[in-house]
Amino acid sequence: MTTTMTAPPPSVTQRYLEEAERYSAHNYHPLPVVLDRGEGVWVWDVEGNRYLDMLASYSAVNQGHRHPEIIAAAREQMDRLTLTSRAFHNDRMGPFLHELCDAAGFDAALPMNTGAEAVETAIKMVRKWGYEVRGVPDGHAEIIVCEDNFHGRTTTIVGFSSEDQYRAGFGPFTPGFRLIPYGDIDALRAAIGPNTVGFLVEPIQGEAGVIVPPDGYLRDAAALCRENGVAFVADEIQTGLGRTGRFMCCDWEDVRPDVLIVGKALGGGVYPVSAAIADSEFMDVFRPGDHGSTFGGNPLGAAVGSASLRVILDEDLSRRSDELGTWFMDRLRAIPSPHVDEVRGRGLMIGVVIRESSGTARPFCEALKERGILAKETHHQVVRFAPPLTVTRTELEDALVEIEAVLR
C-alpha cells in the first residue's frame, strides 16, 4: 500500500531563503534564519522567533541594535543634509573627527566608509611616509603582516592573506608585503629590513578564531617598530571601541600605535563609518588629490559616527565588556563539555574552540539557533560569542543555560 504525501507549503522563511539563493551571489554561507527586526541585544525572525544576537554583526553593533541615540542622530541628520562630497565642507565632519581624535588621542583622522577602505588608507599612508619621511627608495616599501590575518577583501588586502580561499583565483596581487607568524616577536625582529615601513597587525585576530597573542607581544612589537623606524599599524576594526574590555585593545598593553584603524562599531550598526587615525607626521603625507572617497566624511555618516562614539563613552561600554566578559568566560570554562578544547578571548570577544573529534563548530551554531541564540562559527572549529556590549548579566545567565545544553 502506498500513501501519497503532499509536501507542506513552504514556510515564510523558506521563501526568503529560496529567493536569496536564486538572486544572490553565493559568497556567504549564512545560518538559515531570516531576520526582520532588532532592538538592543535582540533580533526577531520573520516567523516571530526572538534571538539573542551573540555575533553583533561582527562587532559592528557594540551599542546594540537601533540604539535610540544613534537612530535619533541619524533621523535628525537625514532631515537636514546627507551628502556633500568632499568638494565642499559640511558642518558634521569636523566635530566628528575632533571627537574621534580626542577619544583616541591622535592629531588627525581620515574618514572612509568600510573597514577595508580604512586599511587601504593606512597602507597608502605608511608607504608614502616611508618614501617621503624615511627615504626608502621609490617602489621598494615593505609592510610586514601576520599569518592568519584578516584585514578585508580588496585585491591588495587578500593578496597578503595566508588563507588560500581568500586568494585563490583573484591574483595577480600587489607586491610589497611580507608574512610572519602571529605572536612571534623574534619573527618580527628577523623580518624587519631597511625598506620595512610598517607592521600591520590585529591586536587579537578575530576572524582567525579569536587568537590572543602572548602577553607583552603588542608592547614588544611596538617597541621594536619604534627602534627601527617602522610604523606600528593597529587594525582595531573589530577589537576597538570597547569590544575587548578597553577602549582600544592596544590599551591592554599601554601601546599607542602610529596608525590606528577603526570601523565597524564606529557606525553603530546604522551606517558604514571607518577611519585611519594618526599624528601629523603620518597624516600630512596626504595632500589634495592623493586619496579620497565620495562618501567618506559625509554628514550623515559623521552624525552617526559622533553618536556611536558618544554611546560607547557615555555608557562606559569598555568597562561593561571587561567585567561581563571576564565573568562570562569563567562561566563558559566551567561548563563540563566533552566537545570544548579551549575558551579564549578578552572582554566580550570570546571564542569557544570545538575539538576536532567533535566535528566542526557549525552544528553547534545551528543547535544554538534552535535555542534562541545566534552565533556564527569562524574558522571551522570556533564558536564566537561577541554580543552587543549593552547586554546584561541576566541576559547572559539565560544564554548560558542554552549554551550549556548545547555544549554538553
Ligand SMILES: *Cc1c(COP(=O)(O)O)cnc(C)c1O
Ligand atoms: C571586518 C574587518 C575588516 C574589514 O571591514 P569591512 O567593513 O568588512 O571592509 C578589516 N579588519 C578587521 C580586523 C575586521 O574585523
